Amino acid sequence: MSDKKRLAVNKTRAKRPVRLVLESMKHVFNISHVPEKESIWQWGEANIGELPSTFDIGIWNIWKGLGGVEFVKEYQRMVKDRHLLLFQEALLSLKLLAQYAPDGYAAHHGATYRRRDGFREGVMTISAVAPDEVGKRILCLAPEPIFKTTKATLITKYKVKGGSHALCVVNTHATLMRRPSTATKELGQVIDHIATHVGPIIYAGDFNTFSAAYISEADQALASIGLKRVLLEGDSRSPLASLDQLYVRGIDVIEAKIDTSYIQSDHFPITAKIRIE
Numbered sequence: 463m464s465d466k467k468r469l470a471v472n473k474t475r476a477k478r479p480v481r482l483v484l485e486s487m488k489h490v491f492n493i494s495h496v497p498e499k500e501s502i503w504q505w506g507e508a509n510i511g512e513l514p515s516t517f518d519i520g521i522w523n524i525w526k527g528l529g530g531v532e533f534v535k536e537y538q539r540m541v542k543d544r545h546l547l548l549f550q551e552a553l554l555s556l557k558l559l560a561q562y563a564p565d566g567y568a569a570h571h572g573a574t575y576r577r578r579d580g581f582r583e584g585v586m587t588i589s590a591v592a593p594d595e596v597g598k599r600i601l602c603l604a605p606e607p608i609f610k611t612t613k614a615t616l617i618t619k620y621k622v623k624g625g626s627h628a629l630c631v632v633n634t635h636a637t638l639m640r641r642p643s644t645a646t647k648e649l650g651q652v653i654d655h656i657a658t659h660v661g662p663i664i665y666a667g668d669f670n671t672f673s674a675a676y677i678s679e680a681d682q683a684l685a686s687i688g689l690k691r692v693l694l695e696g697d698s699r700s701p702l703a704s705l706d707q708l709y710v711r712g713i714d715v716i717e718a719k720i721d722t723s724y725i726q727s728d729h730f731p732i733t734a735k736i737r738i739e
Contacts, residue, residue, distance in 0.1 A: 529726025627661025662712035
């Protein structure tokens with residue numbers, strides 16, 4: 463893709479208006495970190511107990527839902543007909559979590575901190591399949607500077623129809639302001655939790671890999687347990703915007719792309735159709 467076309471596509475993403483950024487910042491001057499025992503909220507019941515061997519997934523940093531009414535429309539379109547969804551920057555209350563989980567879906571939100579307005583931020587995994595196991599929320603090692611907000615990873619597992627092993631799903635949002643060496647350590651602590659898993663793995667989300675060095679660090683660390691980064695069709699993102707990634711093991715990726723039709727976040731989502739080997 464030419465630089466001119468790449469720039470044109472990147473301009474379609476939502477931009478963070480200064481007013482909304484300042485409004486959001488007001489609420490993080492005084493935060494409280496959510497302890498492990500209170501970190502995971504659950505809502506809703508899934509329709510089925512096992513994933514089909516072939517299914518669709520979506521991975522999206524939803525920008526705290528700041529796209530408003532138009533974001534809600536895009537969110538509903540994203541969820542429709544997909545079995546598994548991994549969201550980052552999910553800012554919500556328990557009441558709002560209920561709205562994020564449509565009928566027939568189970569939602570799990572791994573929170574990192576609570577703002578002074580009571581809303582909790584974290585990662586959210588939504589599935590049309592009841593989880594076989596909700597593992598744990600893992601906090602990143604390094605908080606962001608100034609406000610000391612933290613990012614997190616949530617691990618869930620699902621039975622697969624006809625499969626002898628469960629699918630391990632790792633939904634991650636990595637720290638933005640950190641060194642590559644710290645990024646490797648953060649990946650390492652998650653790897654420690656899933657290294658003994660026998661079976662397929664999806665490890666995806668907002669890795670904040672905003673340079674070739676960060677992507678290389680992630681590739682090498684995750685290759686240690688057999689995970690490989692998926693090359694995304696139509697990836698028009700600039701190097702500074704290539705923050706979201708999909709890594710898989712034991713999975714045949716039929717199709718995976720950056721979907722630029724979603725414009726109510728400052729991240730384009732990854733959508734994919736996969737088959738469990």
